[in-house]
Amino acid sequence: MNVIEMNQVTKVFGKHHALDGLDLAVKSGEVFGFIGPNGAGKSTTIRVLLGMLRATNGSATIFGKDVWRDAVEIHRRIAYVPGDVNLWPQLTGGEVIDLFASLQGQMNERKRDELLARFQLDPTKKCRTYSKGNRQKVALVAAFASDAELFLLDEPTSGLDPLMENIFQQCVAEVKAEGKTVLLSSHILSEVEKLCDRVGIIRQGRLIECGTLNELRHLTRMRLTVETRVPIESLASWKGVHSVEQTNTGWAFQADADEMEAIMRKLSEHGIQKIESASPTLEDLFMRHYEETVESRKA
């Protein structure tokens, strides 16, 4: 069953198409990673789902209900954490958390206190004195202390230090274990890799790729630099090898993940003296996609 369903959703601001026929489906009980560069439409998607923005065209539902018309009803069962948490300077963190909880209609005191301790947040401080990371924690505590069934997290770790990021990941794992659904928007690939069952890539307002991480692996390439005893010839013509460059001492190239085994076998025939590999970054993934669209246009 799909918790979130978006069909051909378009959102136009003036002449700018922020969303351009977006299709998205998030299944019940999964952690869905929503990745894309800045300005790709991640936040717009989430704000449409929240009923803050009215889609120009297309349909969007959460729990089978219309996100615009039934916003309040939907919101009773979801928790939202924005990437940039703006709070009221004159309220304390504790007050804000309680306010959120009561606006939601649910309150779990024990969970709240436990989360405050885990995130090491002092609830008696005025929000004016909080750093970006601490404001983020306020929103995270409020979200995870609720009994929501769906979590909409829009780059929720952007101000957190690595320790806190780790606790955040534990929290996500816990709600997942309880069978809840998470939509996690991010541009940090490692975070998405660790947490997500399925990943969707958004670019220029469209979902250009969607699937499990394994399904997406075929898109990823390793970046390799090698030095061999025997000079390699015709490297560029090997299967699965791309973007070959000759360096002072050897070669630098990209290799398709599914051809890695064959490439390594061939390389070792030349006597590897030194090899370095870098895992593909989100950027590589996008670069790859970008190249493909350019190439397909040429063809």
Next chain:
Amino acid sequence: MMKGNFAGTLRLSRFIMRQDRWRYVWWIFGIVAMTIVVPPALDQLYPTEQDREMLAETMKNPVMTAMVGPADLTHYTLGVMVSHQMLLMTGIAVAIMNILLMARHTRSQEEEGRAELLHSLPIARNSQLTASMLVLVGVNLLLALLISIGLYSLSFDSMNWWGSFLYGMALGAIGLFFAGVTAVCAQLAESSRGAVGLSFAVMISTYLLRAGAESVPPFGWLTKVQPYSENNGLAVIALVVGSLVIYFLSIILHAKRDLGSGFLPSRSGRAHASVLLRNPLGLAWRLERTAFISWTIGMLVLAMSYGSVLGDLENFFRSNEMFASLIVADENSSLALQFLPMLMSVLALIGTIPALLAIHKLAGEERRLRLDIILGRAVSRVKLLAAFVALALISGLLMLSFSALGLWLAAKVSMDEPFAFQTVLQASLVHFPAVVVMIAISTCLIGVAPRATGLVWLYLFYGFLTAYLGGLFQFPEWMEKLSPYGYVSKLPIEQMNWLYVGRLLTMAAVLLVSGFNRYNNRDIQG
């Protein structure tokens, strides 16, 4: 030593001036203009010595002395009159200017992290403070000179150069004094809001204390200057010396603390929200609580000052046989009663401001991108908007009630034949439908054109013009009827016009419905 303590100060002064030059220009222009227009106006209103003596008579009571300070009431020349009526009030305006500018140059810089950037450069620890003070010395000096020259150039006989010079310098000195006070407060408080609040508290309490005991600094010293009569230059010097002492105190305090910290630590707040803060209305109230309370007190005090004038008015007319014979014509209503609708209308217009501010807070929340986190919870837009509208309505009602209360209280003390409370309350509450229309206009704007909510202030200002100056300039009636305040019955001297009330409320209902409808159907900024 000199270099170590003041390195970079001049460069920094130039930088501050460059940033805020237009702010200075507008403040100085406003205060100078406010000062220069008064003498010719008073000269026209009280052209003869006899007229002025009559006014001086009405000033001979403790209420007026408490409000504007002492003066030579036996030789009430134009010059004496100007300084008596205006010096203290203008002094407060200059003090406000200095408080806001000083806090802006010091605490705000620190709060927003800009000071840290600057302090990483080879500049002295004190330089931000010294540079700010230096700039404000310049600003106050310029203001003082422009006022001196301006007053003197009006070339009234009773306003000589020495008096005009002291008038200007006294204002400059009081400004400097409060720049110093704010510099100290900026060391004590941990935020710029705190610094401004603390400085205003000093200003208001010293002003009130001075009403009790004449020589309480700094306002007591300001009224001691008495330009154009006593010409007490020593008082000006005392103010300047006082500000220097305070400024050095701020330097000492500054040297003792860490960047970003304050001497008065920010209290830790509640770990849990109170029962009040558990719904949109509770949040709205919490966000506006301080403004709400201060406006209520402000309205009460303003209405009381109006009320106390009514007593003087009564005496004034009674002591003048010529006027007394004029009033007999209408025995049913005393002359003071004739003035009541005008006073209440001005109070109602001022009381509309906090009501509009209350509803505009919602637009501000949207601009600060704080609505997603509320509306992302189980809160409907209607409920959220309704909370702010409700608070605005309550605010309007409260302001009108407290205006009535303040005016009635003071009138009760100062008048021989005081009004009944009911009369005053009715004369005030009759404005409520007009206030409701103004709130409805703001609501409509928030729904339809959230970026243009400021337009309502222009409309309120138009209301002021027609209500306040309409009589004086004899505007045609249709101009008055373009403002909701033109449909308010002038109780108690007019009959209640229920038809107009009905029209105003219908108008408000239409605006509210369209505002809510649009708000429910538009994108929320984020």
